[in-house]
Amino acid sequence: MNQGSITTSSLQTSSKGEMVLVTDYGLDVLAALLHETAIEKGFWDKPKNFDVFGNKLALIHSEVTEVLEAMRKNKGSEEIVEEMVDILIRTLDLYASMRNGGFVEHSLDEILFKKMEINKDRAKLHGNLF
Helix, strand or coil: CCCCCCCHHHEEECCCCCEEECCCCCHHHHHHHHHHHHHHCCCCCCCCCHHHHHHHHHHHHHHHHHHHHHHHCCCCHHHHHHHHHHHHHHHHHHHHHHHHCCCCCCCHHHHHHHHHHHHHCCCHHHHCCC
16 A cells, blocks of 8 residues: 655654654553563563673664665565564664663663754765765
8 A cells, every 4th residue: 555755744843843753652662562572472582681681683684684685686665665664673673672661861862863963964975975
């Protein structure tokens, strides 16, 4: 189902002039929901440590490769997007685990908007060649 172009119409501006996503949940809540499912499905049976987190990052990387392979093999839009969703699910799950375990303390929602503002003022290609 083609829903058209993605635009910034899903953003609103607060009274302070800050961008606000028009959703019922932020990334932190979505991460928590995804993490609860991952726990229920046995993805977090081992104690949390940096070795486990490294393994989870490798699995995120494998999902990135699956996007590339879906594109290379012309598997179609739905499979490409499904693999992108897997990246988001694994990333948000890892974040929630690290946040709940005290390995990180900052909110994704907070840092996302901060980073968006930083990137607005960065040079083309952030000063790199590519």
